[in-house]
Amino acid sequence: MGKLEPLPGTSDLWHPEAAEWVRLENTARRVMGLYGYAELRTPIIERTDVFVRGIGSDTEVVQKEMYTFTDRGDRSLTLRPEGTAGVMRAIANQGVGEGEEKRVFYCGPMFRGERPAAGRKRQFHQIGVEAVGKLTPLLDAESMVMLFDYLRAVGIDDFRLLLNSRGTREDRQDASRTLQEHFRPHVEEMCEDCRRRLDSNVWRILDCKVEACRGFVAQAPPIVDLLSETSRAYFGQVQRALDAFGIAYEVAPHLVRGLDYYEHTVFEVVSDSPHLGAQNALAGGGRYLIELPGSRKPIPGVGFALGMERLMMARHRPRQESPGHGPVDVFIAILGDQAEVCALQLSRELRARQVRVLCETEGRSIKAQMRTADKCGAELAVIVGGEELAAGQVTVKYMRESRQEQIDREHAAPSIAATLGRKEDPEGMY
Ligand code: AMP
Numbered sequence: 001m002g003k004l005e006p007l008p009g010t011s012d013l014w015h016p017e018a019a020e021w022v023r024l025e026n027t028a029r030r031v032m033g034l035y036g037y038a039e040l041r042t043p044i045i046e047r048t049d050v051f052v053r054g055i056g057s058d059t060e061v062v063q064k065e066m067y068t069f070t071d072r073g074d075r076s077l078t079l080r081p082e083g084t085a086g087v088m089r090a091i092a093n094q095g096v097g098e099g100e101e102k103r104v105f106y107c108g109p110m111f112r113g114e115r116p117a118a119g120r121k122r123q124f125h126q127i128g129v130e131a132v133g134k135l136t137p138l139l140d141a142e143s144m145v146m147l148f149d150y151l152r153a154v155g156i157d158d159f160r161l162l163l164n165s166r167g168t169r170e171d172r173q174d175a176s177r178t179l180q181e182h183f184r185p186h187v188e189e190m191c192e193d194c195r196r197r198l199d200s201n202v203w204r205i206l207d208c209k210v211e212a213c214r215g216f217v218a219q220a221p222p223i224v225d226l227l228s229e230t231s232r233a234y235f236g237q238v239q240r241a242l243d244a245f246g247i248a249y250e251v252a253p254h255l256v257r258g259l260d261y262y263e264h265t266v267f268e269v270v271s272d273s274p275h276l277g278a279q280n281a282l283a284g285g286g287r288y289l290i291e292l293p294g295s296r297k298p299i300p301g302v303g304f305a306l307g308m309e310r311l312m313m314a315r316h317r318p319r320q321e322s323p324g325h326g327p328v329d330v331f332i333a334i335l336g337d338q339a340e341v342c343a344l345q346l347s348r349e350l351r352a353r354q355v356r357v358l359c360e361t362e363g364r365s366i367k368a369q370m371r372t373a374d375k376c377g378a379e380l381a382v383i384v385g386g387e388e389l390a391a392g393q394v395t396v397k398y399m400r401e402s403r404q405e406q407i408d409r410e411h412a413a414p415s416i417a418a419t420l421g422r423k424e425d426p427e428g429m430y
Helices: 017-034 048-055 060-065 084-094 137-153 169-189 192-200 211-218 229-245 308-315 339-352 366-375 386-390 412-419
Strands: 045-047 067-070 076-079 102-111 123-132 159-165 262-271 281-290 299-307 330-335 357-359 380-385 393-398 403-408
Touching: 017 102, 017 123, 017 137, 017 308, 045 048, 045 084, 048 060, 048 076, 048 084, 084 102, 084 123, 084 299, 123 137, 123 308, 137 159, 137 229, 137 262, 137 281, 137 299, 159 229, 169 192, 169 211, 229 262, 262 299, 281 308, 299 308, 330 339, 330 366, 339 357, 339 380, 339 386, 339 412, 366 380, 380 386, 380 412, 386 393, 393 412, 403 412
Parallel strands: 330 357, 330 380
Antiparallel strands: 045 076, 067 076, 102 123, 123 299, 159 262, 262 281, 281 299, 380 393, 393 403
Protein backbone atom coordinates (compact mmCIF):
# COMPACT_ATOMS: atom_id res chain seq x y z
CA MET A 1 0.00 0.00 0.00
CA GLY A 2 1.32 3.46 -0.84
CA LYS A 3 1.76 6.21 1.72
CA LEU A 4 -1.37 7.89 2.97
CA GLU A 5 -0.50 11.57 3.39
CA PRO A 6 -2.81 13.93 5.31
CA LEU A 7 -5.04 16.11 3.13
CA PRO A 8 -3.39 19.15 1.52
CA GLY A 9 -3.37 22.06 3.96
CA THR A 10 -3.51 19.78 7.01
CA SER A 11 -0.71 18.06 8.88
CA ASP A 12 0.19 15.56 11.56
CA LEU A 13 1.78 17.06 14.62
CA TRP A 14 4.26 14.79 16.37
CA HIS A 15 6.22 15.17 19.53
CA PRO A 16 8.27 17.30 20.20
CA GLU A 17 6.31 19.87 18.18
CA ALA A 18 3.05 18.77 19.80
CA ALA A 19 4.62 19.49 23.19
CA GLU A 20 5.64 22.95 21.96
CA TRP A 21 2.04 23.49 20.95
CA VAL A 22 0.75 22.65 24.42
CA ARG A 23 3.28 25.08 25.86
CA LEU A 24 2.05 27.88 23.56
CA GLU A 25 -1.53 27.21 24.68
CA ASN A 26 -0.66 27.00 28.35
CA THR A 27 1.31 30.25 28.19
CA ALA A 28 -1.77 31.86 26.64
CA ARG A 29 -3.98 30.52 29.46
CA ARG A 30 -1.56 31.95 31.99
CA VAL A 31 -1.01 35.38 30.36
CA MET A 32 -4.67 35.90 29.43
CA GLY A 33 -5.57 34.71 32.94
CA LEU A 34 -3.59 37.64 34.33
CA TYR A 35 -6.11 39.88 32.58
CA GLY A 36 -9.15 37.97 33.84
CA TYR A 37 -9.90 35.94 30.71
CA ALA A 38 -11.29 32.44 31.31
CA GLU A 39 -11.37 29.58 28.84
CA LEU A 40 -14.46 28.84 26.80
CA ARG A 41 -14.58 25.71 24.65
CA THR A 42 -17.20 25.83 21.94
CA PRO A 43 -17.98 23.03 19.47
CA ILE A 44 -15.85 22.71 16.33
CA ILE A 45 -19.01 22.08 14.34
CA GLU A 46 -21.98 24.46 14.35
CA ARG A 47 -25.08 25.23 12.33
CA THR A 48 -23.98 27.10 9.20
CA ASP A 49 -26.23 29.97 10.18
CA VAL A 50 -24.06 30.74 13.24
CA PHE A 51 -21.20 31.72 10.91
CA VAL A 52 -23.25 33.31 8.14
CA ARG A 53 -24.89 35.63 10.66
CA GLY A 54 -21.86 36.04 12.90
CA ILE A 55 -19.25 36.69 10.22
CA GLY A 56 -21.50 38.24 7.52
CA SER A 57 -22.77 36.70 4.28
CA ASP A 58 -20.77 39.10 2.12
CA THR A 59 -17.37 38.08 3.52
CA GLU A 60 -14.58 36.19 1.81
CA VAL A 61 -14.67 33.55 4.55
CA VAL A 62 -18.40 32.83 4.22
CA GLN A 63 -18.58 33.08 0.45
CA LYS A 64 -15.49 31.12 -0.50
CA GLU A 65 -13.82 29.34 2.36
CA MET A 66 -16.24 27.50 4.61
CA TYR A 67 -16.36 23.72 4.90
CA THR A 68 -20.12 23.32 4.78
CA PHE A 69 -22.07 20.11 4.32
CA THR A 70 -25.51 18.67 4.84
CA ASP A 71 -25.75 16.01 7.53
CA ARG A 72 -28.03 12.97 7.59
CA GLY A 73 -30.74 15.03 9.27
CA ASP A 74 -30.65 17.44 6.31
CA ARG A 75 -29.14 20.21 8.41
CA SER A 76 -26.53 22.53 6.97
CA LEU A 77 -23.47 22.33 9.22
CA THR A 78 -20.07 24.01 9.04
CA LEU A 79 -16.64 23.35 10.52
CA ARG A 80 -15.81 26.57 12.32
CA PRO A 81 -13.66 28.90 10.16
CA GLU A 82 -12.94 31.19 13.13
CA GLY A 83 -13.71 31.39 16.83
CA THR A 84 -15.66 34.58 17.42
CA ALA A 85 -19.05 33.53 15.98
CA GLY A 86 -19.29 30.41 18.18
CA VAL A 87 -18.13 32.36 21.23
CA MET A 88 -20.83 34.97 20.57
CA ARG A 89 -23.48 32.26 20.21
CA ALA A 90 -22.42 30.83 23.58
CA ILE A 91 -22.37 34.26 25.22
CA ALA A 92 -25.78 35.11 23.77
CA ASN A 93 -27.17 31.98 25.43
CA GLN A 94 -25.96 33.16 28.81
CA GLY A 95 -26.83 36.78 28.14
CA VAL A 96 -24.79 39.86 28.99
CA GLY A 97 -26.61 42.13 31.42
CA GLU A 98 -26.42 45.92 31.32
CA GLY A 99 -22.98 47.03 32.47
CA GLU A 100 -21.80 43.41 32.66
CA GLU A 101 -18.71 42.04 30.99
CA LYS A 102 -17.63 38.59 29.79
CA ARG A 103 -13.94 37.86 29.16
CA VAL A 104 -13.22 34.62 27.36
CA PHE A 105 -10.18 32.89 25.96
CA TYR A 106 -10.38 30.07 23.38
CA CYS A 107 -8.02 27.97 21.34
CA GLY A 108 -8.26 25.14 18.86
CA PRO A 109 -8.55 24.15 15.22
CA MET A 110 -10.26 26.28 12.55
CA PHE A 111 -11.04 25.24 8.96
CA ARG A 112 -10.93 27.28 5.78
CA GLY A 113 -10.83 26.05 2.20
CA GLU A 114 -7.96 28.30 1.18
CA ARG A 115 -5.19 27.54 -1.28
CA PRO A 116 -2.52 25.95 0.92
CA ALA A 117 0.84 27.75 1.12
CA ALA A 118 3.58 28.27 3.70
CA GLY A 119 1.72 29.66 6.71
CA ARG A 120 -1.69 29.14 5.10
CA LYS A 121 -3.43 25.92 5.96
CA ARG A 122 -6.91 24.45 5.65
CA GLN A 123 -6.86 23.22 9.21
CA PHE A 124 -5.04 25.78 11.30
CA HIS A 125 -5.13 26.67 14.97
CA GLN A 126 -5.94 29.89 16.71
CA ILE A 127 -5.65 31.33 20.17
CA GLY A 128 -8.20 34.07 20.68
CA VAL A 129 -9.86 36.30 23.23
CA GLU A 130 -13.06 38.32 23.44
CA ALA A 131 -14.06 40.92 26.02
CA VAL A 132 -17.78 41.49 25.53
CA GLY A 133 -20.06 44.09 27.08
CA LYS A 134 -18.05 47.33 27.42
CA LEU A 135 -17.14 50.13 25.07
CA THR A 136 -14.03 51.98 26.29
CA PRO A 137 -10.78 52.91 24.54
CA LEU A 138 -8.77 51.68 27.52
CA LEU A 139 -10.09 48.16 26.97
CA ASP A 140 -8.99 48.21 23.30
CA ALA A 141 -5.52 49.26 24.40
CA GLU A 142 -5.43 46.65 27.15
CA SER A 143 -6.30 43.92 24.65
CA MET A 144 -3.29 44.91 22.51
CA VAL A 145 -1.02 45.12 25.56
CA MET A 146 -2.07 41.58 26.46
CA LEU A 147 -1.21 40.44 22.94
CA PHE A 148 2.24 42.03 23.35
CA ASP A 149 2.72 40.32 26.70
CA TYR A 150 1.84 36.98 25.16
CA LEU A 151 4.13 37.33 22.15
CA ARG A 152 7.02 38.32 24.40
CA ALA A 153 6.26 35.42 26.75
CA VAL A 154 6.59 32.94 23.88
CA GLY A 155 9.84 34.50 22.71
CA ILE A 156 8.70 36.60 19.75
CA ASP A 157 10.22 40.07 19.51
CA ASP A 158 10.40 41.07 15.87
CA PHE A 159 6.85 42.17 15.22
CA ARG A 160 4.93 45.38 14.57
CA LEU A 161 1.49 46.47 15.67
CA LEU A 162 -0.58 48.06 12.90
CA LEU A 163 -3.50 50.14 14.08
CA ASN A 164 -6.44 51.95 12.53
CA SER A 165 -10.03 52.95 13.16
CA ARG A 166 -13.13 52.29 11.06
CA GLY A 167 -15.34 54.55 13.17
CA THR A 168 -19.00 53.74 13.66
CA ARG A 169 -21.70 52.53 11.30
CA GLU A 170 -22.95 56.12 10.88
CA ASP A 171 -19.44 57.37 10.04
CA ARG A 172 -19.09 54.70 7.43
CA GLN A 173 -22.16 55.83 5.48
CA ASP A 174 -20.52 59.15 4.58
CA ALA A 175 -17.08 57.60 4.28
CA SER A 176 -18.44 54.97 1.86
CA ARG A 177 -19.46 57.69 -0.60
CA THR A 178 -15.98 59.24 -0.50
CA LEU A 179 -14.37 55.85 -1.04
CA GLN A 180 -16.73 55.05 -3.93
CA GLU A 181 -15.82 58.37 -5.57
CA HIS A 182 -12.16 57.51 -5.16
CA PHE A 183 -12.39 54.02 -6.67
CA ARG A 184 -15.04 54.51 -9.36
CA PRO A 185 -12.72 56.04 -12.01
CA HIS A 186 -10.41 52.97 -11.69
CA VAL A 187 -13.03 50.26 -11.46
CA GLU A 188 -12.26 48.77 -14.90
CA GLU A 189 -8.68 48.15 -13.83
CA MET A 190 -9.68 46.39 -10.63
CA CYS A 191 -10.41 42.72 -9.98
CA GLU A 192 -13.81 41.21 -10.63
CA ASP A 193 -14.64 40.99 -6.92
CA CYS A 194 -13.79 44.66 -6.36
CA ARG A 195 -15.93 45.74 -9.31
CA ARG A 196 -18.86 44.15 -7.53
CA ARG A 197 -17.76 45.45 -4.13
CA LEU A 198 -17.70 49.08 -5.32
CA ASP A 199 -21.46 49.34 -4.89
CA SER A 200 -22.24 46.39 -2.64
CA ASN A 201 -19.56 46.97 0.04
CA VAL A 202 -16.77 49.37 -0.84
CA TRP A 203 -14.92 48.66 2.45
CA ARG A 204 -14.09 45.19 1.19
CA ILE A 205 -11.94 46.76 -1.53
CA LEU A 206 -9.60 48.06 1.17
CA ASP A 207 -8.97 44.47 2.24
CA CYS A 208 -8.42 43.09 -1.30
CA LYS A 209 -5.21 41.12 -1.76
CA VAL A 210 -4.95 41.59 -5.56
CA GLU A 211 -1.88 43.66 -6.48
CA ALA A 212 -3.66 45.97 -8.97
CA CYS A 213 -6.38 46.80 -6.43
CA ARG A 214 -3.83 47.38 -3.67
CA GLY A 215 -2.29 50.17 -5.77
CA PHE A 216 -5.59 52.09 -5.82
CA VAL A 217 -6.13 51.39 -2.13
CA ALA A 218 -2.76 52.96 -1.31
CA GLN A 219 -3.94 56.21 -2.96
CA ALA A 220 -7.26 56.31 -1.10
CA PRO A 221 -7.72 58.92 1.65
CA PRO A 222 -6.77 57.71 5.14
CA ILE A 223 -9.90 56.24 6.73
CA VAL A 224 -9.45 58.22 9.94
CA ASP A 225 -9.80 61.47 7.95
CA LEU A 226 -13.28 60.36 6.89
CA LEU A 227 -14.58 59.74 10.40
CA SER A 228 -16.62 61.91 12.77
CA GLU A 229 -15.06 64.06 15.46
CA THR A 230 -16.25 61.62 18.15
CA SER A 231 -14.72 58.60 16.46
CA ARG A 232 -11.44 60.40 15.91
CA ALA A 233 -11.41 61.34 19.59
CA TYR A 234 -11.99 57.68 20.52
CA PHE A 235 -9.07 56.65 18.32
CA GLY A 236 -6.91 59.35 19.94
CA GLN A 237 -7.71 57.92 23.36
CA VAL A 238 -6.72 54.41 22.25
CA GLN A 239 -3.40 55.77 21.00
CA ARG A 240 -2.75 57.72 24.19
CA ALA A 241 -3.46 54.64 26.28
CA LEU A 242 -1.01 52.60 24.18
CA ASP A 243 1.57 55.37 24.62
CA ALA A 244 1.01 55.26 28.37
CA PHE A 245 1.54 51.49 28.35
CA GLY A 246 4.75 52.04 26.35
CA ILE A 247 3.49 50.05 23.36
CA ALA A 248 4.81 51.04 19.92
CA TYR A 249 2.38 51.00 16.97
CA GLU A 250 2.08 52.25 13.41
CA VAL A 251 -1.14 53.76 12.12
CA ALA A 252 -2.03 51.79 8.96
CA PRO A 253 -4.37 54.25 7.18
CA HIS A 254 -6.28 51.65 5.15
CA LEU A 255 -6.41 48.71 7.54
CA VAL A 256 -10.06 47.69 7.94
CA ARG A 257 -9.92 43.87 8.39
CA GLY A 258 -12.31 41.52 6.67
CA LEU A 259 -15.47 41.66 8.75
CA ASP A 260 -18.35 44.09 8.68
CA TYR A 261 -19.06 44.17 12.37
CA TYR A 262 -15.77 45.89 13.31
CA GLU A 263 -16.32 49.34 14.84
CA HIS A 264 -13.64 51.83 15.89
CA THR A 265 -10.32 50.11 16.58
CA VAL A 266 -8.86 47.47 14.25
CA PHE A 267 -5.35 46.06 14.54
CA GLU A 268 -2.99 43.49 13.18
CA VAL A 269 0.36 42.20 14.35
CA VAL A 270 2.78 41.44 11.54
CA SER A 271 6.05 39.62 11.95
CA ASP A 272 9.34 40.76 10.47
CA SER A 273 10.79 37.29 10.91
CA PRO A 274 12.42 36.02 7.68
CA HIS A 275 10.81 32.63 8.37
CA LEU A 276 7.27 33.78 7.64
CA GLY A 277 7.41 35.09 4.09
CA ALA A 278 4.24 36.42 2.47
CA GLN A 279 1.86 35.22 5.19
CA ASN A 280 3.31 37.52 7.83
CA ALA A 281 0.17 38.36 9.86
CA LEU A 282 0.53 36.76 13.28
CA ALA A 283 -2.67 38.10 14.79
CA GLY A 284 -5.60 40.31 13.98
CA GLY A 285 -8.45 41.79 15.90
CA GLY A 286 -10.46 44.80 16.81
CA ARG A 287 -13.51 46.25 18.42
CA TYR A 288 -16.94 45.24 17.20
CA LEU A 289 -20.62 45.78 17.72
CA ILE A 290 -22.60 42.62 17.38
CA GLU A 291 -26.28 41.74 17.50
CA LEU A 292 -26.81 38.86 19.86
CA PRO A 293 -30.09 36.98 19.56
CA GLY A 294 -32.29 37.92 22.49
CA SER A 295 -30.55 41.15 23.45
CA ARG A 296 -32.33 44.47 23.07
CA LYS A 297 -29.46 46.31 21.43
CA PRO A 298 -26.14 45.43 19.79
CA ILE A 299 -23.41 44.52 22.25
CA PRO A 300 -19.87 45.92 22.06
CA GLY A 301 -16.78 43.79 22.36
CA VAL A 302 -13.10 43.69 21.56
CA GLY A 303 -10.88 40.71 20.77
CA PHE A 304 -8.20 39.18 18.61
CA ALA A 305 -7.04 35.84 17.19
CA LEU A 306 -3.49 34.58 16.79
CA GLY A 307 -2.43 31.90 14.33
CA MET A 308 -0.48 29.15 16.08
CA GLU A 309 1.21 27.78 12.94
CA ARG A 310 2.62 31.23 12.25
CA LEU A 311 3.69 31.61 15.86
CA MET A 312 5.64 28.38 15.51
CA MET A 313 7.21 29.62 12.26
CA ALA A 314 8.17 32.98 13.78
CA ARG A 315 9.86 31.23 16.70
CA HIS A 316 11.73 29.06 14.22
CA ARG A 317 12.90 26.29 16.46
CA PRO A 318 14.87 23.84 14.32
CA ARG A 319 12.72 20.90 13.32
CA GLN A 320 13.58 17.76 15.23
CA GLU A 321 13.06 14.24 14.06
CA SER A 322 10.33 12.66 16.16
CA PRO A 323 11.39 9.56 18.08
CA GLY A 324 7.80 8.29 17.90
CA HIS A 325 7.39 8.38 21.69
CA GLY A 326 7.55 10.91 24.49
CA PRO A 327 10.63 11.86 26.49
CA VAL A 328 11.96 9.02 28.66
CA ASP A 329 13.98 9.22 31.90
CA VAL A 330 14.46 5.53 32.62
CA PHE A 331 14.56 2.36 30.55
CA ILE A 332 14.02 -0.81 32.54
CA ALA A 333 15.79 -3.83 31.11
CA ILE A 334 14.70 -7.32 32.15
CA LEU A 335 16.96 -10.34 32.35
CA GLY A 336 15.02 -13.56 32.69
CA ASP A 337 11.33 -14.30 33.23
CA GLN A 338 11.53 -14.13 37.01
CA ALA A 339 12.61 -10.50 36.86
CA GLU A 340 9.53 -9.43 34.91
CA VAL A 341 7.12 -8.90 37.81
CA CYS A 342 9.73 -7.01 39.78
CA ALA A 343 10.48 -4.78 36.78
CA LEU A 344 6.81 -4.01 36.18
CA GLN A 345 6.32 -3.14 39.85
CA LEU A 346 9.35 -0.88 39.80
CA SER A 347 8.08 0.89 36.68
CA ARG A 348 4.83 1.72 38.49
CA GLU A 349 6.63 2.97 41.58
CA LEU A 350 8.76 5.24 39.41
CA ARG A 351 5.82 6.60 37.43
CA ALA A 352 4.06 7.38 40.69
CA ARG A 353 7.06 9.65 41.37
CA GLN A 354 6.68 11.41 38.02
CA VAL A 355 9.54 9.49 36.40
CA ARG A 356 8.96 8.71 32.71
CA VAL A 357 9.62 5.03 32.13
CA LEU A 358 9.84 2.66 29.19
CA CYS A 359 9.97 -0.96 30.28
CA GLU A 360 11.07 -3.92 28.17
CA THR A 361 8.06 -5.93 27.01
CA GLU A 362 9.50 -8.51 24.67
CA GLY A 363 12.18 -10.43 26.54
CA ARG A 364 14.93 -9.59 24.00
CA SER A 365 18.67 -10.05 24.40
CA ILE A 366 20.38 -7.63 26.81
CA LYS A 367 22.29 -6.18 23.88
CA ALA A 368 19.07 -5.31 22.04
CA GLN A 369 17.58 -3.88 25.24
CA MET A 370 20.59 -1.66 25.88
CA ARG A 371 20.41 -0.43 22.30
CA THR A 372 16.82 0.68 22.97
CA ALA A 373 17.88 2.27 26.26
CA ASP A 374 20.42 4.29 24.32
CA LYS A 375 18.11 5.24 21.45
CA CYS A 376 15.14 6.29 23.56
CA GLY A 377 17.21 9.00 25.24
CA ALA A 378 16.86 7.67 28.80
CA GLU A 379 19.22 9.14 31.35
CA LEU A 380 19.28 5.89 33.34
CA ALA A 381 18.87 2.24 32.49
CA VAL A 382 17.77 -0.01 35.32
CA ILE A 383 18.66 -3.65 34.87
CA VAL A 384 16.52 -6.11 36.77
CA GLY A 385 17.91 -9.64 36.56
CA GLY A 386 18.05 -12.97 38.39
CA GLU A 387 21.38 -12.29 40.09
CA GLU A 388 20.39 -8.81 41.24
CA LEU A 389 17.07 -10.06 42.54
CA ALA A 390 18.74 -12.76 44.59
CA ALA A 391 20.83 -10.06 46.22
CA GLY A 392 17.76 -7.80 46.65
CA GLN A 393 19.30 -5.25 44.32
CA VAL A 394 18.97 -3.70 40.86
CA THR A 395 21.67 -2.24 38.62
CA VAL A 396 21.48 1.42 37.64
CA LYS A 397 23.47 2.37 34.56
CA TYR A 398 24.14 6.07 33.92
CA MET A 399 23.73 6.29 30.16
CA ARG A 400 25.63 9.55 29.73
CA GLU A 401 28.56 8.46 31.90
CA SER A 402 30.39 5.17 31.78
CA ARG A 403 29.47 3.97 35.21
CA GLN A 404 26.92 1.83 36.93
CA GLU A 405 26.01 0.94 40.48
CA GLN A 406 23.97 -1.53 42.46
CA ILE A 407 21.17 -0.16 44.62
CA ASP A 408 18.74 -1.84 47.01
CA ARG A 409 15.55 -2.89 45.29
CA GLU A 410 13.61 -1.74 48.34
CA HIS A 411 14.73 1.89 48.00
CA ALA A 412 15.18 1.88 44.22
CA ALA A 413 12.21 4.08 43.27
CA PRO A 414 12.81 6.98 45.72
CA SER A 415 16.53 6.80 45.10
CA ILE A 416 16.17 6.97 41.28
CA ALA A 417 13.56 9.74 41.53
CA ALA A 418 15.96 11.71 43.73
CA THR A 419 18.85 11.14 41.30
CA LEU A 420 16.67 12.57 38.52
CA GLY A 421 15.66 15.50 40.73
CA ARG A 422 12.06 14.53 40.10
CA LYS A 423 10.08 16.86 42.29
CA GLU A 424 8.63 18.84 39.46
CA ASP A 425 5.04 19.70 38.80
CA PRO A 426 3.43 16.99 36.61
CA GLU A 427 2.62 19.72 34.04
CA GLY A 428 6.35 19.93 33.39
CA MET A 429 6.25 16.44 31.93
CA TYR A 430 4.89 17.84 28.69
P1 AMP B 1 -8.29 36.03 10.81
O1 AMP B 1 -9.30 35.21 11.57
O2 AMP B 1 -8.35 35.80 9.32
O3 AMP B 1 -8.25 37.45 11.21
O4 AMP B 1 -6.87 35.43 11.22
C1 AMP B 1 -6.26 35.64 12.45
C2 AMP B 1 -4.92 34.96 12.44
O5 AMP B 1 -5.09 33.55 12.21
C3 AMP B 1 -4.02 35.40 11.28
O6 AMP B 1 -3.29 36.54 11.64
C4 AMP B 1 -3.15 34.20 11.08
O7 AMP B 1 -2.08 34.19 12.00
C5 AMP B 1 -4.07 33.05 11.39
N1 AMP B 1 -4.64 32.45 10.15
C6 AMP B 1 -5.73 32.85 9.47
N2 AMP B 1 -5.95 32.04 8.42
C7 AMP B 1 -4.98 31.11 8.43
C8 AMP B 1 -4.67 29.96 7.60
N3 AMP B 1 -5.42 29.63 6.56
N4 AMP B 1 -3.58 29.23 7.93
C9 AMP B 1 -2.82 29.54 9.00
N5 AMP B 1 -3.07 30.59 9.82
C10 AMP B 1 -4.13 31.36 9.55
